[in-house]
Amino acid sequence: MHRLQRVLDRLVDRVDTPMPIVLVDVMQRNIDRMQAFATQHDLDLRPHVKTHKCVEVGRRQVDAGAVGITAGNVGEAEVFAGAGFDDIFLAYPVWPSGTKGTRIRNLAQTARMRVGVDNVAAIDALADAMGDEPDRLQVVVEIDCGARRSGAPPEAAGDLARAARSRGLVPAGVYTYPGQGSAGPGSREPAAQDQEAALSAAVRSLAGVGVTPEVVSAGSTPTVAFSTRSPITEIRPGEYVFCDLDNTRLGACDEDQIALFVAATVVSDWVPDQVILDVGTKAMGREGNPEKGYGGIAGSKAVLAKLNEYHGFMAVPAGESCPHVGTVVPVVPNHVCPVVASFEELLVTDTDGTLLERWPVAARGLLS
Numbered sequence: 436m437h438r439l440q441r442v443l444d445r446l447v448d449r450v451d452t453p454m455p456i457v458l459v460d461v462m463q464r465n466i467d468r469m470q471a472f473a474t475q476h477d478l479d480l481r482p483h484v485k486t487h488k489c490v491e492v493g494r495r496q497v498d499a500g501a502v503g504i505t506a507g508n509v510g511e512a513e514v515f516a517g518a519g520f521d522d523i524f525l526a527y528p529v530w531p532s533g534t535k536g537t538r539i540r541n542l543a544q545t546a547r548m549r550v551g552v553d554n555v556a557a558i559d560a561l562a563d564a565m566g567d568e569p570d571r572l573q574v575v576v577e578i579d580c581g582a583r584r585s586g587a588p589p590e591a592a593g594d595l596a597r598a599a600r601s602r603g604l605v606p607a608g609v610y611t612y613p614g615q616g617s618a619g620p621g622s623r624e625p626a627a628q629d630q631e632a633a634l635s636a637a638v639r640s641l642a643g644v645g646v647t648p649e650v651v652s653a654g655s656t657p658t659v660a661f662s663t664r665s666p667i668t669e670i671r672p673g674e675y676v677f678c679d680l681d682n683t684r685l686g687a688c689d690e691d692q693i694a695l696f697v698a699a700t701v702v703s704d705w706v707p708d709q710v711i712l713d714v715g716t717k718a719m720g721r722e723g724n725p726e727k728g729y730g731g732i733a734g735s736k737a738v739l740a741k742l743n744e745y746h747g748f749m750a751v752p753a754g755e756s757c758p759h760v761g762t763v764v765p766v767v768p769n770h771v772c773p774v775v776a777s778f779e780e781l782l783v784t785d786t787d788g789t790l791l792e793r794w795p796v797a798a799r800g801l802l803s
Contacts, residue, residue: 437734445788483673510801536564720773
């Protein structure tokens with residue numbers, strides 16, 4: 436029997452499905468492993484909390500040695516600042532519209548705040564929002580390293596840092612996201628090489644305007660193993676804390692490092708070689724495709740072949756028996772982040788099934 440199924444069998448009478456279950460001992464090993472990796476390579480670790488959105492998990496990461504946290508939006512930063520986290524990087528080229536400018540200014544009063552920028556208009560808007568105290572806010576220039584998402588060309592980093600400095604903001608350095616490292620098993624190292632080259636070019640651009648970067652920040656979980664060379668000073672992985680099937684397929688984690696799964700119940704079995712689980716897009720997100728499925732069943736070759744909002748179509752492979760109605764099975768996400776964001780709390784246990792706690796997903800639903 437698969438280890439996740441054994442855990443689930445011990446909890447089955449105490450779990451209302453669907454429910455995300457975290458194996459805290461596996462999670463803690465993931466946290467300690469990544470911190471040891473960062474320490475070994477003389478890097479600061481600043482984990483991205485968008486993966487877990489949970490204060491209790493973030494505290495464990497900082498207690499293990501992380502220098503601070505990375506947030507994806509102002510709301511996430513506010514939740515963690517309110518819980519006492521005082522070193523926060525908002526790694527997003529935020530536009531301070533509506534109340535965001537005031538909220539960022541308030542955050543900068545109580546925490547060391549760094550905010551991503553990739554254009555002069557946002558720099559001016561952030562400086563305006565900071566009023567007569569622009570030097571309370573550090574900005575980190577986002578550059579593109581081939582993911583073709585947000586981020587300025589590396590050669591523009593100096594001009595943007597100079598623009599920030601002219602408005603009284605503090606240019607702290609540069610960061611990037613090598614998203615192309617998730618394209619397939621062979622893409623991780625080339626993406627990290629693209630990242631290193633782009634960050635090196637950005638650092639030269641900063642030097643051209645007299646800025647010595649305090650931080651040169653790299654991501655992500657798929658590429659972090661190859662993100663150790665100068666000029667990188669900081670890494671921002673997120674998914675490593677729980678791991679998932681996508682990272683397993685990429686070779687970025689092992690199956691025994693998966694620390695989160697979703698307990699789901701078989702609710703219907705009328706169609707041959709198929710059963711319906713009580714997990715759909717509301718629980719699992721839409722990460723996947725018909726070829727690889729939308730989540731896997733631990734200990735089986737079965738996958739979720741299709742999802743409706745509340746229905747998961749589990750295709751049962753030839754040679755495997757169909758679980759009967761009422762059976763509770765462990766579903767492993769392709770991508771863990773949207774799954775966590777679907778629930779208000781995490782059920783926390785260990786591989787012995789002895790511990791049972793509930794941790795709020797405190798930053799759930801905060802998108803601005």
